[in-house]
Amino acid sequence: MILFYKILLKIQSVYEQMLNKANVEICKYKGMKVGKNLNTPDKVYFGTEPYLIEIGDNVNIAAGVRFVNHGGTTTMLRRIPGYEDARIFGRIKIGNNCTIALNCVITEHVEIGDNCILGANSVLSQSMPPNTVFVGNPAQxxxxxxxxxxxxxxxxxxxPRELEKDRKALDEFIKKNQxxxxxxxxxxR
Known part of the structure; x- marks a missing residue:
């Protein structure tokens, strides 16, 4: 029975990988710029304007990350006389060698410099200078x-680092020795 479950999980994993790749490829087709070695192992939401997103080389983006290139708040605002033309659109740029952890939200007009980490569940509404770590809501x-x-x-x-070549052996070592x-x-405070 365990073999059946393993096969089932493998099928699900391959299916999800294909969906994630399709998502990235459709966004690239719509104009999103993507460098080499983008890693999105789980669902990432690139928003309705992926052509406003630029991602550098060697970037890891975890599950549940959302790119927000526009402000939906203007829908309500446009109903008020004098604000009919209110709109928010902005670019998002991610540098090289960055990691964006689980469930982050990145808003419009934000640039993440090279070698940055954005911690899990963060809401980034300001730019990150290169070589920094930001965390929180709002991210600081x-x-x-x-x-x-x-x-x-x-x-x-x-x-022993040589165990990294054999995942099963590494898992056993960690399980026994962690x-x-x-x-x-x-x-x-």
């Missing part, structure tokens, strides 16, 4: 990419 500067890298290295997962260390609660 947290640290430089170098500071983030130093934090990661302090808690780095230690395992320590039971958990983050402590912090007091809010």
């Amino acid at each position: 500067f947290v640290c430089s990419i170098e500071d983030y890298g130093d934090i990661i290295l302090k808690g780095n997962a230690v395992y 320590p039971y260390k958990f983050k402590k609660a912090k007091r809010l």
Whole structure:
């Protein structure tokens, strides 16, 4: 029975990968500019104006990310005399070597510089300078990419790197050797 479930999950995975690739290709056809090695393993929403989006090389975009190139609030505003011509449209540009984590929203008129990380569930309504990490709603500067890298290295997962060539062996090693260390609660300011 487990073999049947594995096959079923593999079929679903291949189907979702095909849908994601089709989504990117349709957006490129509509004018979205995409560099080399875009990684979108799950559904990403490029909005109704993908031609206003530019994505650099080596970019990872996680599931549930939404690009918002226009402001729907103007629909209501246009019903008020004197505001009939109110419209919001803007470009979004993502630099090279960036990671956008789960369920982020990126609004119009925003540029993300090279080597940036946007943390999960963030709403980005301002541009990110190169080599920065932003998190939150609204997304704010947290640290430089170098500071983030130093934090990661302090808690780095230690395992023989040659295991990365054999995922099954790596999974077994991590399962047996990953320590039971958990983050402590912090007091809010």
